[in-house]
Amino acid sequence: MRVGFTKMHGLGNDFVVLDARANTLPAISAQMAAALADRNTGLGCDQLILLEPSDKADFRMRIFNHDGGEVEACGNATRAVAMLHGEEASIETAGGLLRASPTKGGASVDMGEPRFDWDAIPLEYAMDTSAMPVSWEMLDNPGAVNVGNPHAIFFVENTDVVPLDRLGPEIENDPLFPERVNVNVATVEDRNSIRLRVWERGAGLTRACGTGACATAVHAMRRKLVDSPVTVSLPGGDLEIEWQAGGSIRMTGPATESFRGTFEWDDYA
Template sequence: MRIAFTKMHGLGNDFVVLDARAAPLPELTCTFASALADRRTGIGCDQLIVLDHSSVADLRMRIFNADGGEVEACGNASRAVALLHGQPARIETAGGLIEATPGAAGISIDMGEPRFEWNAIPLAYAMDTHHMPVAWEMLDQPTAVNVGNPHVIFFVDDCDAVELDRLGPEIEHDPLFPQRINVNVATVTARDAVRLRVWERGVGLTRACGTGACATAIGAMRRGLVDRAVTVTLPGGPLRIEWNQAGRIIMTGPAAESFRGTFDSRDFGA
């Protein structure tokens, strides 16, 4: 069975998008998702995105990381899906309902309200998530935020100097995080500007992470390091993050289509 796909990206965070509304898909196993994501023998991507019908929104979005694991949310993919949809939309995800609005400044996503309770991150046991009393070498006193998926954020003098490729997987798989964790290292450069690098759960180092930008901005705002609207600059480019008066996170940034094609599902174990 040949399956149509669209290759997309948001600031270099790239996706293979399949539309189950247009034609039935094979069973979405971990093996199938990771085979498609493989950059040497598959199409190659950070996340596989599957669109489907929804009874509570305009469409449903399922998200599979490059390791094949299904996750709750992806901010950059949400913008890509909104670009494909071509008009304002409510999108159902495993992390909750989000709203997308295309505009002149890019695509804005209402990511909902952040959560800070230890069991909402989740952590393995109760602790203060504002200043967590834990450390991994030079990375200490992080903050934790759930923005549809779990993030831990470390504020450092120079995020580029952190060996995130070494420390990222250690922190991601620490028993403190029973569902693993996305790891962010950030440097505040002004009241409205943050530099960020992300080790993404199930993916690794990534050029951009929309939920990471949201979580980091919220963590910095919560600590009083920045104002309520900031530009978060990742290796792939900037995202604008606002924590509005209603308590909701608004992320604005670009998305782009790279190319379209088809593949034979049997080539990827389906």
């Protein structure tokens, strides 16, 4: 069976999108998702995105990381899918219901309300998530925010000198985070701008992470380090994040369709 796909990216964070809203596809295993995501022998992507019918929203979006693990949320993929859909839509995800609207060259997404309680991150035991009393070498006292998926945020003087390729997987898999965690290292440049690098859970170093930008911006606003809206600059480009305490996060930024193609399902099943 030949199946069509759309290759897209948001600031260099790339996806293979499979659309099963009209035509049902067989079940996708973690092994198949990882095989499709493989950049040497598969289609190649950071995340595999599956669109399905939903009885709660306009459609459902499932997200599989490069390692095949299914995760709750992906901000960049949500913008890409909104652009692909072509009109305002409600999107069911494992991390909650999102609303997205296409814009010129991208999309704006209501990412829902952030969660700060230790058991909502989740953490292994209770602690203050605004300044956690833990450290990994040069990285200490992170904040923790759940924006549909779990994030730890470290503020540093210079994001470029942090060996995130080494510390990222160590923190991601620390027993403190029973569902693992996305690791963000950020530098606040002024009241309206943040530089950010992200080690993404199950995917590794990434050129952009939409939920990471949301979590980092919200934590910086919570600490009163920046104002809303704030521009978050990642290696792949910029996102604009808006948030007021007690409200939803709004993320706005670009998305791009790269190309379309087909593959033989049984080659990866």
